[in-house]
Each structure stands twice: as structure tokens, then as C-alpha cells.
Amino acid sequence: MFIRKATETDADQIGDVFLAARAQMAYLPRLHTDEETRWWISNVVLPSHEVWVASRGARVAGFAALREEWLEHLYVAPSAQGSGIGAALLDRAKHARPRLDLHVFQANEGAIRFYERHGFTLAGTGDDNEESLPDAHYRWESST
Template sequence: MRRARPKDAAACAAILRGWIDETPWFRTAHPPRADARSVAGRIDAGAVTVAERGGAVAAFLALEGDYVACLYVAPDARGAGLGRRLIARAKRRRQRLCLWTFQANAAARRFYEREGFVERRRTDGRDNDEGLPDVEYVWPAQEAA
């Protein structure tokens, strides 16, 4: 694992776009170019950590303060522990973490709950760009109160 470099932006954006394209319930609000710009901006701000597998970027996490802005793992790298390692690294750097995921994203919700995150609240999605119901998670558990 290492801090992302500008040249990693395309690989990170491809991982993100791959998840979007393979997720039938997800209605993206942004064109691919906007996703790539967003990832590049987060990398430029020093907010992105990447995990490599076989010398290539296979996962990335964007941490903005105590907010996990995104965590994505390439399909062929899922189940290899990269997401868990990225979250563990974020936990070592912060005393508190929070994040949002979509209610329909059962795999992500199971992952975060296994990693000790607890649900703080749910919304109907009217405040996110996609208009999809979401869930806010926090770590450690006492932060949910």
C-alpha cells in the first residue's frame, strides 16, 4: 500500500467505473470524465491510498479527514483482503471514521459491519446525487450514539 500518485488516477477511475458498470441498481449521476476528474483531484489533495497486486493498482481508498469518501476494489482482486487492509490503515491514522454507502449495496454493508462499523442512520437518498437510499456508518461503535 502506498499514497497514490497522479499517474494512478486512470487506474483508480477504471476501478470505479468498472463497479458502476457492473452494478445494475446504481444510477450514476456523473459521466466517466467527471469520475476521473474527481479521483484525480483527490489524488492531488493527497487523500488517496492505493493497494497494488501484481504491480498494478487493484484497490483504492480516499480518506478526507475522518470521512471515507470512497473504497473500491477491482473485481479480480476482491476477496484478497485489500479492502480490509486499506480500512485498517485508515483506522490507524484516525480515531474516528465515517462513511456512506447505498442501502442496496449489501456486500459493502456486510464488509463495513465486519470491520466494526455501525449504522448511524439511513436516508431516502434525496440528499445524494444518485437519489438512492443510503446508510451512514461510523467507527468506532460509540460514535453511533
């Protein structure tokens, strides 16, 4: 596995990871077409976020997108989940920021366990997201 800063040429593979990971979240409503999602990644996420990708060979297997102190996105391809890619991307994000905030859907129990295992604590709950689903606000702060 190799972690590096994303480039514009990674947009299609980041889209593949995002769409595949979210397809496994049966509780999520489908609000956008694949084409709209890919446009958003290319034209919104990549230009306005610090994006890191984890690759296995020539394929992107996961990505993390940071904006200010927010970890806006952390997704790993379903075939690569459980292999340490998510933890490696999260460590890279922690290295980049002294504090990280994130939102996670309350129904995503696996992600909640993952973030809690990595030192995040619950900071609040709500449902102020495009999907109108209950979410949780988690925070991590460096001890140094």
C-alpha cells in the same frame, strides 16, 4: 499486495478501479461519462483527499480516499474482490483516523456486511447523495 499513498500518476488506474467496481452495481444510475469521472478523480479526489492504493505488481487493485474523518471512497477492482484488499485498505484508514464515518448505498448489501464485520455501526439513514438513492451512514471509533 502493497499499500502506499497515491500519486497523480495513479489517477488513470484509480479511475479504472472506480469505473469497474461501480459498473457491477446495477442499481446505480449512470450520471457521468467515463471522461467526467476520470477528470473528477484527477482534479477533485486526488488533490483534496488522502488517497491510498493497494497494488498487485504494477496495477492498482483498490483504493481508499479519506477526507477528515470520512472514508469517502473504498473500491476494489472486481477481479480482486474477496482477496483481502478491501480489508487491508480499511485497516490502513482505521490506522490513520481515530474515528471514521462513511455512507454506503442500502442496496449494497455486500458492502454493508463488510463494514459491519469490521466494526462499523449504523448511525443513520438518508438519501442525500447525487444518485438520490437510499443510503446508510456508518461509523467506527477506535477503542483506544
